[in-house]
Amino acid sequence: MGSQLDDAALDRALDTEGGAIRQRNEREILDAAERVFSRHGYRGASLKLIAEEAGLPKSNILYYMGSKKALYVRLLEGVMERWNTMLDDISVEDDPAEVLSAFIRSKMEMSRRYPEASRLFAGEILQGAPFLQDFLRGELRDWVEGRAEVFRQWAERGLMDPVDPVSLIFLIWSATQHYADFEAQVAGITGHEHFTDDDMQRVTDFLVQVVLKGCGVVSAPTGH
Amino acid sequence: MGSQLDDAALDRALDTEGGAIRQRNEREILDAAERVFSRHGYRGASLKLIAEEAGLPKSNILYYMGSKKALYVRLLEGVMERWNTMLDDISVEDDPAEVLSAFIRSKMEMSRRYPEASRLFAGEILQGAPFLQDFLRGELRDWVEGRAEVFRQWAERGLMDPVDPVSLIFLIWSATQHYADFEAQVAGITGHEHFTDDDMQRVTDFLVQVVLKGCGVVSAPTGH
DNA sequence: GTCTATACTTAGATAGAC
């Protein structure tokens, strides 16, 4: 073996970034796989479909990703990373209207920018969350409980109605994710083939208004 | 060929209900298929899985249903039938609070009673609604436009805020379907393995309250 | 380090047995 091979082997062993070809191909595969998995779910997605989407030979998918399951898990982890970057540091001192408004707006922005990621997550939940059980029962449950506690304290201070905080979080999640997960239905009914930024802005304002008013949140801030 | 065969052939030719065995097996297959398709989507579902769920040999699925596609379409049609039985005959003269409340309650009841049907539909939309394009752009769009028109007139009469009616319908759909489609997530976060009727009642009351108040609907009726 | 030929399993569907 020459030094060329040794360098490459070293790269892998040290878990470095890898060559330019690998980097480009992995990117192509991950993008393609997100599209295919989000459309057809874990079982319904095939390496052949992913390979065609990525413009690569079928076997190369496995060369770069190891296995179908490893590829899927890697995509899910990418989605989860984005999850908990929101509302991580809110407290009772914050303005409920500001926080809830920002929550709705950032979730809608996620639906607009990463609809495939949202659908990938939805498909995982639809099949009973076999890969995300631990995440749901651990990290995410704690996150929800943390936010819920703040909502309760706001209610005690009379800053909003004493609504069930967990139901409120589910309401905001479902209402916002709907525009990603049910994009095909929204498009079919409204006739707008692709929801424009303007459409999304109108819906976002609608949701902010209805949710804040519906929960009796006192002061309404101007648009984020 | 004896008279026994002739009778059976006649049954099929006349498109009658079929024998007791057929009737029972078809029921088993449809129930099993709804579970499997709702979990794994169209592509992800396999006849083998469906057969195991139904407790029948794999080939019998095709004997009774013709093809995988035919089975899937038949299930979708069953779901669609239940869709438009709600809110079909509302008018401007009706009480907005009554109607919206009944709408939310009946949708929640659907999520509680037929979660698999809801997830089957969700999976079909997730993959871009290949089998339901016509339904979405035709029948369902018309249905939405009809309801939306009534909502607009209510707003004109000052019975509710002038919110976008279509967004309101999407809000109610998403918030209610969430408890069927994202059941695994709801269960994981709340810790309630199976949402009880009591849980569902509490959530329903929450949604009715928030949506009605959020849309400025004037009179709030007592629980349906 | 990258990619292809090949192995082995499961897929949907049919023809033929009971």
Added chain:
DNA sequence: GTCTATCTAAGTATAGAC
């Protein structure tokens, strides 16, 4: 009328060629 044996294609994965 009901059910099983069998066919061909597509599925994931690996071993070996460039």
